[in-house]
Amino acid sequence: MSENWFCEYPTPGSGFQFRYTEALARERSAFQKIEVFRSEDFGIVLCLDDAVMVTERNEFAYHEMIIHVPMLTHPNPKRVLVVGGGDAGALREIVKHSSVEKAVQVEIDQKVVDMCRKYYGWVNPTYDNPKVELIIGDAIEYVKTTNERFDVVIVDSSDPIGPAEGLFREPFYRDVHRILTDDGIVSSQLGSPFLHHPQIGKLISMYRKIFPIAHLYTTYTPEYPSGMWGLGIASKRVDPALRAPAVFPRQSNAKKGAAPLPPNIERYRELAPRLKYYNPQVHTAAFILPEYVRKSIDG
Amino acid sequence: MSENWFCEYPTPGSGFQFRYTEALARERSAFQKIEVFRSEDFGIVLCLDDAVMVTERNEFAYHEMIIHVPMLTHPNPKRVLVVGGGDAGALREIVKHSSVEKAVQVEIDQKVVDMCRKYYGWVNPTYDNPKVELIIGDAIEYVKTTNERFDVVIVDSSDPIGPAEGLFREPFYRDVHRILTDDGIVSSQLGSPFLHHPQIGKLISMYRKIFPIAHLYTTYTPEYPSGMWGLGIASKRVDPALRAPAVFPRQSNAKKGAAPLPPNIERYRELAPRLKYYNPQVHTAAFILPEYVRKSIDG
Numbered sequence: 001m002s003e004n005w006f007c008e009y010p011t012p013g014s015g016f017q018f019r020y021t022e023a024l025a026r027e028r029s030a031f032q033k034i035e036v037f038r039s040e041d042f043g044i045v046l047c048l049d050d051a052v053m054v055t056e057r058n059e060f061a062y063h064e065m066i067i068h069v070p071m072l073t074h075p076n077p078k079r080v081l082v083v084g085g086g087d088a089g090a091l092r093e094i095v096k097h098s099s100v101e102k103a104v105q106v107e108i109d110q111k112v113v114d115m116c117r118k119y120y121g122w123v124n125p126t127y128d129n130p131k132v133e134l135i136i137g138d139a140i141e142y143v144k145t146t147n148e149r150f151d152v153v154i155v156d157s158s159d160p161i162g163p164a165e166g167l168f169r170e171p172f173y174r175d176v177h178r179i180l181t182d183d184g185i186v187s188s189q190l191g192s193p194f195l196h197h198p199q200i201g202k203l204i205s206m207y208r209k210i211f212p213i214a215h216l217y218t219t220y221t222p223e224y225p226s227g228m229w230g231l232g233i234a235s236k237r238v239d240p241a242l243r244a245p246a247v248f249p250r251q252s253n254a255k256k257g258a259a260p261l262p263p264n265i266e267r268y269r270e271l272a273p274r275l276k277y278y279n280p281q282v283h284t285a286a287f288i289l290p291e292y293v294r295k296s297i298d299g
Numbered sequence: 300m301s302e303n304w305f306c307e308y309p310t311p312g313s314g315f316q317f318r319y320t321e322a323l324a325r326e327r328s329a330f331q332k333i334e335v336f337r338s339e340d341f342g343i344v345l346c347l348d349d350a351v352m353v354t355e356r357n358e359f360a361y362h363e364m365i366i367h368v369p370m371l372t373h374p375n376p377k378r379v380l381v382v383g384g385g386d387a388g389a390l391r392e393i394v395k396h397s398s399v400e401k402a403v404q405v406e407i408d409q410k411v412v413d414m415c416r417k418y419y420g421w422v423n424p425t426y427d428n429p430k431v432e433l434i435i436g437d438a439i440e441y442v443k444t445t446n447e448r449f450d451v452v453i454v455d456s457s458d459p460i461g462p463a464e465g466l467f468r469e470p471f472y473r474d475v476h477r478i479l480t481d482d483g484i485v486s487s488q489l490g491s492p493f494l495h496h497p498q499i500g501k502l503i504s505m506y507r508k509i510f511p512i513a514h515l516y517t518t519y520t521p522e523y524p525s526g527m528w529g530l531g532i533a534s535k536r537v538d539p540a541l542r543a544p545a546v547f548p549r550q551s552n553a554k555k556g557a558a559p560l561p562p563n564i565e566r567y568r569e570l571a572p573r574l575k576y577y578n579p580q581v582h583t584a585a586f587i588l589p590e591y592v593r594k595s596i597d598g
Contacts, residue, residue, distance in 0.1 A: 007316075012318070013338065015315070015316045015317075016313075016315055017314045018313045018314075019313070039312065040312030061589065194357075218519075220493070220589060222491075222493045222524075222526055222527065225521075227519065228521065276589075276590055277589045279593070282588075285587035288581055289581075290360065290519060291575055
């Protein structure tokens with residue numbers, strides 16, 4: 001392979017590669033290897049520990065889905081916590097919601113923040129938003145000790161092997177539950193259901209021990225292994241799988257006799273001109289899993 | 300790259316590769332290059348003209364969706380035509396339907412059939428089914444001249460560059476319309492909406508010139524470029540996007556006052572034990588497109 005290809009190997013037997021015209025940065029922080037490339041097909045690409053994290057071309061599919069599904073499920077999200085997400089893509093989507101009064105981000109790696117400030121156009125304006133507070137530190141420690149409370153928590157971490165390991169464990173989610181308000185919702189990235197379904201099944205089971213409502217949902221991410229990405233969501237009271245403002249235009253939105261679903265449709269309409277992936281139908285459809293994935297979660 | 304990796308380049312700037320333990324066959328037919336590999340991650344893999352066509356591990360995601368969506372939309376499919384599909388994966392799904400009396404396949408390349416008979420376990424039993432008739436020939440000529448009529452037509456072709464080119468053109472679909480019965484439905488493979496959305500938008504527009512109902516729907520295919528695969532469907536009378544037996548269990552299935560949807564639920568239940576991807580919810584959700592894809596189709 002020529003030296004201007006980057007290849008990620010999600011398994012020893014398969015790989016995804018892209019050609020780059022320039023390697024913009026290659027550093028090792030205290031936590032991980034950080035690389036930034038200018039690619040032909042995906043724009044600027046951030047890789048951590050040899051895995052693609054952010055592509056300029058398609059990051060919206062992941063960020064819109066990890067953010068707007070919980071944010072438009074919650075009746076009125078004012079205070080939001082992001083764990084990880086040093087690229088500020090999640091924060092950028094959060095501050096699009098006019099209900100938000102404060103968004104706190106706890107990212108462990110200052111170098112990731114610095115790198116993203118330099119190469120992605122949305123990063124500086126997002127961190128400069130007066131509603132945003134950036135804390136460089138350990139999110140496990142933060143959720144254990146903070147007295148702050150949040151309506152929505154986003155776990156926008158890297159994969160479970162490496163610095164993010166503890167963010168996939170039960171003690172962390174018990175603390176997340178503690179700092180969430182009564183209508184609180186947490187969403188998280190869980191990996192590819194095609195490649196990692198035993199691991200993902202266990203994580204959803206763990207969520208269900210702690211929260212009354214938990215689901216897996218998916219988004220199309222050509223830049224991540226297998227192209228199918230799994231997101232987790234756990235909720236104290238409102239079911240995100242029932243919360244889409246308008247599920248299918250030709251169908252009524254609730255079973256006869258069931259309480260009508262609060263629509264949130266005005267909040268969606270406010271965002272809509274700036275969305276490229278999410279719409280209310282996509283919200284609901286994302287919870288429908290291919291039968292083999294559904295079985296690995298629900299048995 | 301070491302010699303025991305196969306790499307497909309859907310664009311000059313990106314690639315998907317798998318490692319193989321054995322190259323089982325490498326031939327050139329009158330129509331194309333045919334290769335078969337034993338891979339570590341995907342089982343037996345068939346490649347035509349350097350593109351992955353069939354993987355033993357995940358072919359079900361594509362075949363179940365290109366077949367059961369039209370077959371469970373149609374009220375009573377008895378006669379089915381498959382264009383292409385020499386690997387017999389589409390035929391295998393068709394003959395699972397007890398309503399089927401005859402399934403005709405027109406495949407241009409005898410060598411693909413021979414190769415698949417040798418390496419995929421489902422192929423011989425499928426071609427040996429007495430309801431199946433295999434014709435080696437040009438499907439464009441066949442649909443132009445046949446006096447047979449079909450309830451469902453499946454265009455299970457390779458990509459639009461190469462021997463399948465004419466299967467992506469209007470004259471072919473005018474003939475398909477002619478040989479379809481009054482409730483007739485055609486489904487087809489159209490490429491990746493992520494990579495090929497201008498082309499796919501044009502194809503759906505072409506379908507809409509010929510048929511009153513036409514849609515794009517998608518399936519997760521980690522073995523095909525981008526992992527998001529686009530299937531087209533066009534119908535004379537019944538709308539496949541409204542036809543799922545039970546859309547969301549908690550929601551009513553029809554707008555107040557609308558005609559109830561014919562359920563086909565018994566026919567689904569008969570198939571269900573043998574399905575790995577399709578279920579009625581997946582059927583309906585597959586028509587919900589990410590906003591950027593929806594816009595490229597519906598404007």
